[in-house]
Amino acid sequence: MGLTIKLAGEVRAKSKDKEFEKLLQWISPSEPNKRHDDIKHRRMDNTGDCFLKDEKFEKWYDIQGLEKDSSPLFVCSGIPGAGKSVMSSLVIDEISKELFTGGNSCLAYVHCDYKDQGQQTARNLIGVMLK
Numbered sequence: 001m002g003l004t005i006k007l008a009g010e011v012r013a014k015s016k017d018k019e020f021e022k023l024l025q026w027i028s029p030s031e032p033n034k035r036h037d038d039i040k041h042r043r044m045d046n047t048g049d050c051f052l053k054d055e056k057f058e059k060w061y062d063i064q065g066l067e068k069d070s071s072p073l074f075v076c077s078g079i080p081g082a083g084k085s086v087m088s089s090l091v092i093d094e095i096s097k098e099l100f101t102g103g104n105s106c107l108a109y110v111h112c113d114y115k116d117q118g119q120q121t122a123r124n125l126i127g128v129m130l131k
Contacts, residue, residue, distance in 0.1 A: 024131050027127040027130050027131055028123075028124045028125075028126075028127025028128045028130070028131055029119070029124070030110075030119060030124055030127070030128045030131075032109065032110055032111065032128050032131065035111045035113075036089055036092060036109070036111060039085050039086060039089040039111060040089045040093065042086065043086050043089060043090065047086060047087075047090065048086070048087050048090040048091075051087060051090070052090065052091075052094060057074070057091075060074045061094075061095075074091075076088065080114045085111050085113075088109070088111065089111070092107065092109050095107060108129045110125055110128045110129060112125075
């Protein structure tokens, strides 16, 4: 765990380096934080409050409460425009609140867009997760 924390600190320090920024751009041209912020700013106040209080979500979110046969994967499906990205941005923000209070955590996510399928190659999606 100590090595992970040290490496996370080194990555944060390097992120201000121009060469490191070029490397990140090479890994993937996508900018997941920018996409997330765009979605987040379109979200109306109190959107998804009932979702966050739903028993299924709370059970999934309570990691200590997971049973052996439970999956850490939470899947939402729906047609384009149904609000999956908006709801997932809400979940990302909710998880981030708790994870980043200690400063030694990392959360990887990617928002896919059916309008941008050409950029959503396996290489780019894996690169986004690495970024």
